[in-house]
Amino acid sequence: MELDFERCYRAVDSRDQRFDGWFCTAVTSTGIYCRPSCPALTPKRENVRFYPSAAAAQRAGFRACKRCRPDAAPGSPEWDVRADLVGRAMRLIGDGVVDREGVPGLASRLGYTERHLNRLLTAELGAGPLALARAQRAQTARILIETTDLGLSEIAFAAGFGSVRQFNDTILEVYAQAPGKLREKRPIARAEAGTINLRLAYRSPLHIPSLLDFLEMRALPGIERRDGNSYGRGLSLPHGSATVTLTPAERWVSATLRLSDVRDLAPAVARCRRLFDLDADPEAVDATLGADPAFAEMVAKEPGVRVPRSVDGFETAVRAIVGQQVSVSGARTTLGRLIRSFRTPDGLVGFPGAAEIADLPDSAFGMPVKRRESIRALAEAVADGKLDLNPGSDRDETVARLMELPGIGAWTAGYVAMRAIGDPDVFLPTDLAVRRGAEALGLPGNPKTLSSYAERWRPWRSYALIRLWRAS
Structure with missing residues (x-):
């Protein structure tokens, strides 16, 4: 590039x-x-x-x-929002796909040959998928060296290295120090056994209240909670479960992770960054929205509003279906009944997987038949691999496949595209709260007219949605 x-x-x-x-x-x-x-x-x-x-x-x-x-440093906002092959590949590499499935697995997920993928990534980023994954493994290893008491050989394999020798050589090459020397420095305080503390950098500004308020309003008991200026939730990760507590501060978000398997550190970090939209470029977003007189005062008063995204695409899709034409509190109550059988008394857990939801009896859903069948069809499509709701999926293809499922229309598919797949330019003009927010700001409330007006907010209409919801 x-x-x-x-x-x-x-x-x-x-x-x-x-x-x-x-x-x-x-x-x-x-x-x-x-x-x-x-x-x-x-x-x-x-x-x-x-x-x-x-x-x-x-x-x-x-x-x-x-x-x-x-x-x-925070990741490039370009790879966070781009919908092309390179952007999708970077999001999957960040989630640890190369470490788990190798380059063939990454190429297969993207639908391209390894050779073509390597050529494109090298042209854009100066390195192929193996080198990009290697750089991420080095960073993961450094975090584990500095924040845990794991043995260095354990860290080598937990970070995704194929051998201790490869681990030693990479750390020495990247940081000009052997792993043992890095451990001696310990720039970050050690945590209790099984806990990893780290800082997730972001580009200022970050409007913390809007982020935490959005998540708190939709928090599901047993899965997530807000405690003052902190947000905690359970995670379902490739190798096991985890919990995380995120506390925003100036210039970074403090993260306390408890992993059942330390191999899940990289995907856990990637999903937390995604949830809080930490790789966004808030100045670019606010410059576009703030140029509209309707948003100017709000942007000046609340700079850095983010789009709360998702740690689990399937979870977000289920929430979207349940939230069709009902209030946020109503959707939360219904979802609470749905996941009641999966709760544990001793802490937060991740949202149930697609196969688990698909196998639930009809009595567990507690909702109209059509909505129940929509969720069941969604769960079966995800469990069978026919529908990919990860941030590395093709956005247009995913939206099209979502809308082929019974009971899923433009609003639901758009909401999933915004929060689960990370599309920064989604607009939902038929949403009642969006229309109310628009009218409160002196904008047209008619969906067709509002949709036409919103063209001036491209390519950041998802961020405009969050501001309209706040204004409603």
Whole structure:
């Protein structure tokens, strides 16, 4: 991917945090790469190289800066919102698919050959899927080294490395230190056994109340809860269950993870980042919405409003079906009855899986027959692999397949696309709360007229939806 040298150098010279995650700065005189906001002295122009990813910088022989820790920067918002093959691939790599299924599994999920996928990723990011996954494994290993008492050999396999030797060589190459030396430094305080504490960086601003209020209103007892400025929930991950508590602070979100299997650290982090929309570019969003006089005052008063996304696409789809034409509190009550048999008295659990929901007796649903059959059809399609609701799925194809299921229309499919698949440009003009919010801001309440007006908010109409709901 071509990077404009002058623009990148200006960002580095001004230590602009907004560009963290967009690219890496490599310095030939020191052999290290940094995030743009690194506080070190600005290197000379002739000694600077810019790379679109940490993996590309590592591939070129540079090691990570010990001061600014570029591998901990928020991810590029471009890969978070793009619906093309590269964006989908990056989201799946972030979820650990390469570690679990290899490059053949990644290519199969995307419907392309390994060769074509490698060519596209290398052209865009300067590194293929193996190198990108390797960079993520190195970061996962560093977190486990610094925050747990696991043995180094255990960490090697938990982070996804094929051997202890590969683990040692990679850590030494990326961080210029052996794993044992990294452990001696311990920059992050150790947690109690079985717990991992880490910080999830984001681009400021982040409007915390809107995020937590949205999740609290829809929180399901036994699965999620809000406690003051913290939000906790259960997670169902590839290798087991987990719980997480997320506490937003300035510049990062503190995450406390309790994993039944430490191999799930990378997907757990990816899903938490997705849930809080931490890889978004709030300034780009607010610049578009704030240019509309209807939103200008709200954007100025509440900058950085995010789209609360999802840790489980199937869970979000079930919630969307139950929420059709009922209030948020009504949907929450119905969902509470549905999951009652899956609750445990000793803590939070993840939402039941598709196969578990499909096998429930009719009496467990507690809702109209048509809605029950919609959920059952959804569960069967997901369990059979006919419907992919992960963020790496093709958005248009997923929406089309959703709408082929009984009882699922444009509102439900759009809601799932926004929260589960991460489409930043969904608009739901028939939603009653959206129409009320629009009227409160002096906008037309008629769905057709409102839909036409909303064209000026592209490509951030999902963020406009959240603001309209807040205004209703």
